[in-house]
Amino acid sequence: MGNQKHVIIGTAGHIDHGKSTLVEALTGTNPDRLEEEKRRGITIDLGFAFLRLGEVSFGFVDVPGHERFVRNMLAGAGGIDIVLLVVAADESIKPQTREHFEICRFLGIPRGLVAMTKSDLVDAETLGLVRLEIEELVRGSFLERAPVVPVSARTGAGLDVLKQELLQVAQATSEKDLKRHFRLPIDRSFATKGFGTVVTGTLISGSVKIDDEMEIYPLHRRVRVRGLHSGGQPIERAVAGQRTAVNVAGIDHSEIHRGMVLGAPGVFDPTRKLDTRITLLSSAPLLKNRARAHFHQGSAEAIAEVILLEGDQLASGQSALAQLRLDSAVVVLPEDRFILRQFSPVVTIGGGVVIDARARRHRRDDVEARDFLETLESGSREDLLAALAEAMPRGLTLEEIRARTGWLEGEIRETVAKLAGVQKIKILGEQPFTMASAAAFEECRQALQQAIEQFHAANPLLPGIPKQDLRGRARRPRTELFEAALADLIKAGVVSISGGLVQRAGRAIALSPEEARAKELIVKEFEQAGLTVPSVSAVLGKVQIEATRAQKILQILIREGTLVKVAEDFVYHRATVAQLRELIARYRKERGDRITVMTFKDVAGVSRKYAIPLLEFLDREHVTRRVGDERVIL
Numbered sequence: 242m243g244n245q246k247h248v249i250i251g252t253a254g255h256i257d258h259g260k261s262t263l264v265e266a267l268t269g270t271n272p273d274r275l276e277e278e279k280r281r282g283i284t285i286d287l288g289f290a291f292l293r294l295g296e297v298s299f300g301f302v303d304v305p306g307h308e309r310f311v312r313n314m315l316a317g318a319g320g321i322d323i324v325l326l327v328v329a330a331d332e333s334i335k336p337q338t339r340e341h342f343e344i345c346r347f348l349g350i351p352r353g354l355v356a357m358t359k360s361d362l363v364d365a366e367t368l369g370l371v372r373l374e375i376e377e378l379v380r381g382s383f384l385e386r387a388p389v390v391p392v393s394a395r396t397g398a399g400l401d402v403l404k405q406e407l408l409q410v411a412q413a414t415s416e417k418d419l420k421r422h423f424r425l426p427i428d429r430s431f432a433t434k435g436f437g438t439v440v441t442g443t444l445i446s447g448s449v450k451i452d453d454e455m456e457i458y459p460l461h462r463r464v465r466v467r468g469l470h471s472g473g474q475p476i477e478r479a480v481a482g483q484r485t486a487v488n489v490a491g492i493d494h495s496e497i498h499r500g501m502v503l504g505a506p507g508v509f510d511p512t513r514k515l516d517t518r519i520t521l522l523s524s525a526p527l528l529k530n531r532a533r534a535h536f537h538q539g540s541a542e543a544i545a546e547v548i549l550l551e552g553d554q555l556a557s558g559q560s561a562l563a564q565l566r567l568d569s570a571v572v573v574l575p576e577d578r579f580i581l582r583q584f585s586p587v588v589t590i591g592g593g594v595v596i597d598a599r600a601r602r603h604r605r606d607d608v609e610a611r612d613f614l615e616t617l618e619s620g621s622r623e624d625l626l627a628a629l630a631e632a633m634p635r636g637l638t639l640e641e642i643r644a645r646t647g648w649l650e651g652e653i654r655e656t657v658a659k660l661a662g663v664q665k666i667k668i669l670g671e672q673p674f675t676m677a678s679a680a681a682f683e684e685c686r687q688a689l690q691q692a693i694e695q696f697h698a699a700n701p702l703l704p705g706i707p708k709q710d711l712r713g714r715a716r717r718p719r720t721e722l723f724e725a726a727l728a729d730l731i732k733a734g735v736v737s738i739s740g741g742l743v744q745r746a747g748r749a750i751a752l753s754p755e756e757a758r759a760k761e762l763i764v765k766e767f768e769q770a771g772l773t774v775p776s777v778s779a780v781l782g783k784v785q786i787e788a789t790r791a792q793k794i795l796q797i798l799i800r801e802g803t804l805v806k807v808a809e810d811f812v813y814h815r816a817t818v819a820q821l822r823e824l825i826a827r828y829r830k831e832r833g834d835r836i837t838v839m840t841f842k843d844v845a846g847v848s849r850k851y852a853i854p855l856l857e858f859l860d861r862e863h864v865t866r867r868v869g870d871e872r873v874i875l
């Protein structure tokens with residue numbers, strides 16, 4: 242079981258060409274599971290079956306061939322590793338043979354094989370002709386060298402050869418990296434007796450095990466994984482490449498629909514605006530800017546408005562950058578493939594690949610936006626992250642980078658470290674891990690410096706600007722950017738901060754000669770008063786300057802720490818407070834750690850008027866603690 246390789250194989254082809262019959266012949270399971278399908282003998286929705294061949298587990302997704310059910314086909318086509326293109330030997334290539342084949346090309350399905358079914362109905366010559374037509378269809382595509390195997394479900398001819406070829410193709414498919422973020426586009430949601438909600442889908446990335454916490458997107462609902470099934474068997478852990486049924490606790494099945502995604506919690510960020518590169522089929526009509534189209538990705542579908550970013554229209558067979566605005570949110574990552582179908586009549590017209598899942602609005606002639614998208618499209622990880630940082634002057638957290646790129650934390654940190662090493666970006670902090678472009682950081686630094694200078698010019702008597710005001714005046718950078726830029730200015734010795742006030746480093750408050758004299762007088766008054774201080778108004782009344790200026794000078798002295806506000810209207814000199822602390826310490830040594838108001842009055846030589854506010858001040862300073870009528874000296 243441990244070395245088992247898991248691959249998803251999907252059928253494709255025109256209706257009645259024998260897809261479902263072939264799946265049953267190979268696996269023993271009739272994939273037409275609905276009552277209506279059985280009655281009418283046609284596939285309407287996706288069907289599933291399993292096959293073990295040696296070390297390979299095949300999860301089969303059987304799709305409907307009828308043109309009316311192409312949207313169901315699309316919901317199943319996501320996550321296919323190998324396509325089994327089915328062409329009936331008696332009918333050869335038909336419209337949905339082509340449409341399904343084109344869809345597989347747009348989805349970037351890497352490999353496949355072709356089954357010529359119903360070989361029992363034709364002679365060898367016809368078989369040869371059909372083979373030629375198939376070869377012409379797939380020329381130049383991923384199926385160019387794929388095996389073309391004649392089979393008959395009726396006689397069993399060719400089935401063993403087909404199995405051998407399947408195994409060969411499966412062996413050539415690359416092993417999946419199970420460390421990627423878990424993602425399972427949901428194609429069904431139902432309730433089972435005794436178990437509750439079950440969702441099924443093709444596990445396209447990562448892995449999941451019982452008891453994991455996961456999230457249903459875009460609902461943002463956390464659920465717990467209670468059980469897992471694959472191929473009808475209960476399993477402990479499901480991995481990418483498996484058809485998976487997940488029994489989830491914490492949500493009713495009716496809240497979940499096809500198109501939603503079960504994914505790793507807190508990782509994805511559903512979006513309605515994507516920048517993409519789209520390509521039109523050579524058979525498609527001209528596409529005009531702002532045309533509407535049906536968008537299909539994973540098991541999801543939405544209606545898209547197509548904003549062409551290069552020119553007013555897109556000709557058949559051509560490709561161009563385009564922004565898609567969707568009518569509902571989808572979970573996508575860069576490099577995800579999608580299909581576009583004409584709004585009406587509904588036919589497949591092309592497909593594309595997601596470049597930026599968090600697209601912003603841009604003007605259609607915005608050359609910079611185009612450059613940005615081209616970098617995201619073809620640049621290295623470093624190029625991509627540098628471009629993102631530049632486009633986001635507010636900076637990016639690890640979560641934001643993850644949601645936009647789908648990278649793992651290690652990959653993000655590694656790329657950030659490389660860019661920080663060449664001074665292209667700046668790491669702002671660890672909690673949360675945040676970074677910004679070097680340019681954005683420098684800009685913020687300058688904005689802060691400018692705001693500080695402006696504040697000093699406007700408020701010569703104030704020592705500095707409160708930190709929060711500074712942030713507001715410097716265009717409100719995000720906390721992490723603000724803190725890092727400020728810390729950098731402090732480290733560089735350009736500014737200093739004390740008591741929550743930021744000022745230009747080494748700045749002395751400019752006082753007029755009268756103000757300087759007044760300041761000296763105020764200090765002296767309090768210094769000489771000792772513990773029995775005069776009232777503030779009495780002191781301020783003695784100076785020769787106007788009352789509000791005198792008040793400001795008093796505030797400066799308190800902020801500087803020269804004076805200490807002990808209570809309303811009780812201001813002491815710093816030295817007096819220090820002496821008081823010494824006095825208390827000495828008392829404790831000589832007479833123990835208890836003191837009453839009476840003894841304090843005696844020891845300090847003050848009346849009750851001073852004793853009470855002083856003791857309360859000492860309580861606040863944690864020098865003493867009040868216990869009943871006494872104080873404990875701490």
Ligand SMILES: Nc1nc2c(ncn2[C@@H]2O[C@H](COP(=O)(O)OP(=O)(O)O)[C@@H](O)[C@H]2O)c(=O)[nH]1
Binds near residue numbers: 256263282306392393
């Ligand atoms: N003679 C013959 N008939 C077949 C073969 N495979 C399928 N059929 C018939 O073709 C019809 C359509 O088959 P089905 O599997 O439903 O086609 P699908 O729409 O592609 O899934 C059914 O009546 C089958 O019995 C075959 O190998 N030989």
Ligand SMILES: [Mg+2]
Binds near residue numbers: 260284305
């Ligand atoms: Mg069928």
